Each structure stands twice: as structure tokens, then as C-alpha cells.
Amino acid sequence: DAGITQSPRHKVTETGTPVTLRCHQTENHRYMYWYRQDPGHGLRLIHYSYGVKDTDKGEVSDGYSVSRSKTEDFLLTLESATSSQTSVYFCAISWGGDDEKLFFGSGTQLSVL
Amino acid sequence: RKEVEQDPGPFNVPEGATVAFNCTYSNSASQSFFWYRQDCRKEPKLLMSVYSSGNEDGRFTAQLNRASQYISLLIRDSKLSDSATYLCVVPNNNDMRFGAGTRLTVKP
Numbered sequence: 174d175a176g177i178t179q180s181p182r183h184k185v186t187e188t189g190t191p192v193t194l195r196c197h198q199t200e201n202h203r204y205m206y207w208y209r210q211d212p213g214h215g216l217r218l219i220h221y222s223y224g225v226k227d228t229d230k231g232e233v234s235d236g237y238s239v240s241r242s243k244t245e246d247f248l249l250t251l252e253s254a255t256s257s258q259t260s261v262y263f264c265a266i267s268w269g270g271d272d273e274k275l276f277f278g279s280g281t282q283l284s285v286l
Numbered sequence: 287r288k289e290v291e292q293d294p295g296p297f298n299v300p301e302g303a304t305v306a307f308n309c310t311y312s313n314s315a316s317q318s319f320f321w322y323r324q325d326c327r328k329e330p331k332l333l334m335s336v337y338s339s340g341n342e343d344g345r346f347t348a349q350l351n352r353a354s355q356y357i358s359l360l361i362r363d364s365k366l367s368d369s370a371t372y373l374c375v376v377p378n379n380n381d382m383r384f385g386a387g388t389r390l391t392v393k394p
Contacts, residue, residue, distance in 0.1 A: 213386055215373065215386040216330070229380065263330070273318060273320075275382060276332075277329035278329060279329050280328075
């Protein structure tokens with residue numbers, strides 16, 4: 174299994190509070206991604222990174238920000254959580270370029286009450 | 287139209303059956319395609335890659351029809367352990383577009 178660790182695994186928070194999810198990899202992959210998974214929608218890309226301090230928006234980036242200060246860490250922040258951000262969040266990594274295979278972390282179940 | 291659409295399922299089949307899932311995509315420029323498997327409450331894991339007309343790996347066969355823009359996944363001799371949700375994935379620039387998944391349950 175790819176060395177990807179997500180923390181926390183579960184989080185319950187209140188509307189309006191900030192939340193940060195962490196993704197840590199030990200594989201030295203260049204690309205890192207944050208997806209959310211909701212019933213009926215499949216996985217949707219929030220943000221991705223193609224290198225240290227290089228990030229870009231995905232399909233559903235509103236309300237989220239990211240940072241990547243080291244190759245191995247990719248942080249996802251909800252500045253002010255809303256109930257619509259209740260979801261399962263997956264981090265993924267890939268080599269990029271011609272190798273598009275994704276390897277996923279175990280996911281974070283976030284509930285915003 | 288969604289970028290990636292899959293049979294909604296669920297598919298309930300007996301052990302030993304052959305089952306096929308279809309997936310249609312809208313981006314005609316896509317060159318590669320993937321099937322991922324996701325067990326309940328687990329992360330998706332790569333099952334197969336499809337780069338040309340098709341790919342076969344043991345009991346699993348993936349086929350690509352570029353003219354009609356669909357991909358299929360065929361599972362022969364189904365096992366109980368094949369029970370999972372199967373996700374069709376199509377690259378779109380730096381994004382991977384996922385289908386909502388097809389749920390398969392293999393019963394004894």
C-alpha cells in the first residue's frame with residue numbers, strides 16, 4: 174500500500190468553525206489531491222498540488238483552501254465550515270505526467286453540525 | 287449530461303456468474319481510462335487501466351469503444367470477494383472525473 178496517512182480519520186465540528194485536514198505521504202509523489210465523496214456524485218476534486226507551494230483549484234473548490242509547504246504534506250482547510258461540507262474527504266497522490274494512477278488515503282469522515 | 291455516467295446498479299448476482307458494467311464519458315479527447323474498486327467505507331483502489339481497445343487481467347476484462355464513448359468492465363466467475371462498488375474514471379486535464387459508481391453484490 175502507498176504510504177499515505179490522513180488525519181484525523183473522523184471529525185465532528187460545528188458550523189462556522191475552522192477545520193484543517195492533513196495528508197501525509199512517504200512516497201515522494203509530485204502530485205497530491207483532495208477529493209470529497211458524496212452519495213450520487215462520485216468523487217469530486219477540491220484542490221490539487223503539483224509541487225511544493227504549487228496548487229490549483231478543482232471542480233468544487235469554493236469554501237476550501239490548501240497549502241503544501243513540504244513535498245510530503247498537503248493540508249486542506251475549511252475556513253468556516255458549513256453543513257454542506259459534511260462529506261468523506263480523500264487525499265490521493267500520483268506521479269503525474271504520463272502516469273495518472275491515483276493512490277488514496279483511508280479518508281476522513283467530516284460531520285458539520 | 288454528466289461527464290462520466292455509470293449503470294446505477296445495484297447488481298446482485300450469484301457466485302460464478304458473469305456480470306458487466308458500462309460507463310459512458312463525454313470528453314472525446316480522453317486517451318486513458320481506469321476502473322477503481324471501492325469497498326464499503328474504504329478508499330478506492332485501482333483495478334485496471336485501459337489505454338487502447340481493452341485490457342484483460344484474470345477474470346476481469348475492460349473494453350473501450352471510442353466511437354461510442356463507453357467503457358465496459360466484465361467480471362467472469364464472480365467471487366464473494368468481488369462485492370464492492372466499481373468506479374469508472376476518465377482523466378480531464380489535471381483532474382480525474384469519477385463516475386458515481388456501480389454497486390455489485392455477489393451472493394452464495
